[in-house]
Amino acid sequence: MLWPDASASRSGADPRTALWRLPVPEGRSLVVVTGTHLSLDPAIVVDLHEGVAWADDMLGRQSAPCSSMSEKGARIVLRGDLLPHWDEEWLPSERERFRQLRLHALERLCERLTAEGRYGQALEAGLAAVDIEPLRESAHRAVLRVHVREGNAVEALRTYSAYEYLLAAELGLRPSTAMRRLIESVLAVRAGSRPGPAPGSSPDRSEPLDVPGGRLLDLRLEDAWS
Numbered sequence: 332m333l334w335p336d337a338s339a340s341r342s343g344a345d346p347r348t349a350l351w352r353l354p355v356p357e358g359r360s361l362v363v364v365t366g367t368h369l370s371l372d373p374a375i376v377v378d379l380h381e382g383v384a385w386a387d388d389m390l391g392r393q394s395a396p397c398s399s400m401s402e403k404g405a406r407i408v409l410r411g412d413l414l415p416h417w418d419e420e421w422l423p424s425e426r427e428r429f430r431q432l433r434l435h436a437l438e439r440l441c442e443r444l445t446a447e448g449r450y451g452q453a454l455e456a457g458l459a460a461v462d463i464e465p466l467r468e469s470a471h472r473a474v475l476r477v478h479v480r481e482g483n484a485v486e487a488l489r490t491y492s493a494y495e496y497l498l499a500a501e502l503g504l505r506p507s508t509a510m511r512r513l514i515e516s517v518l519a520v521r522a523g524s525r526p527g528p529a530p531g532s533s534p535d536r537s538e539p540l541d542v543p544g545g546r547l548l549d550l551r552l553e554d555a556w557s
Contacts, residue, residue, distance in 0.1 A: 382408035383429070386436035389443075402452075406440070409433040410459050434460050434467065441473040450481045466501060468494070468510060475513050484517050 334342040346369070353361055363370045371377070385405040410433075413426045437460040444453035454477050460470035471494045478487035491506070491514045498504050 378408050379413065379429075381405075383432065385409075386432050389436045389439050390432075402440075406437070406456060406459060409437055410462070430463065434463055434470065437463075438469055438473045441477065445473075445477050445480055450477050453477045465497065468498075468507060471506075472510050472513060475510065479513060479517060487514060487517050 334345050337345065350362060350364060350369075355361070359374065360372055361375060363372050382405060386409060389405075413429045414422060437456045441453045441457035441460065444450075444456060454474065457470060457474040457477060460467065461474060464470060471490065475487055475490050478484075478490055491510070494510075495506055498506060
């Protein structure tokens with residue numbers, strides 16, 4: 332099965348050679364060999380299995396918690412694709428399943444850490460989700476909530492502006508009402524701090540807010556909240 336194009340004698344010699352070359356760390360075998368089967372030693376820890384168990388636990392599924400994997404270790408595992416350099420026929424669906432699990436777990440972790448006031452770690456988790464799928468709004472909303480909760484108005488506006496621009500450029504769409512509502516409080520505070528119009532003058536409804544690092548946002552967003 333491993334060497335289908337080789338002769339029977341050669342395909343029998345190849346696995347024997349591969350097994351002989353396997354390292355034996357601290358005298359412990361990596362592979363269990365019987366007359367008919369090869370398998371990983373039960374003592375071997377597989378990062379994918381631990382990452383999936385940790386993500387399932389984070390999402391509150393009926394799965395045994397993975398106590399041996401730290402939160403930091405889980406974030407590292409959840410950043411990477413499943414066997415990214417392989418092209419086996421069975422991989423695309425498994426890779427996509429793991430990708431979706433990673434995204435949901437990282438977003439949930441970001442929300443939990445934000446609620447706990449651990450903003451730096453929350454941003455790490457949220458930005459990891461954004462890195463996996465740059466157009467995913469729920470990931471950007473999670474990052475935006477961190478900035479709003481932390482009181483970083485400029486970061487919040489930059490995050491919103493960058494996503495609004497990306498979404499328009501890539502798909503011709505606008506952020507959802509749910510995301511615009513998140514930034515509304517920041518815009519309201521900013522508007523309240525701006526000097527009022529001179530007596531007898533009318534307010535300039537078209538004056539934009541210059542967000543460093545992002546494109547201009549209309550302070551009033553005209554019909555954005557309608």
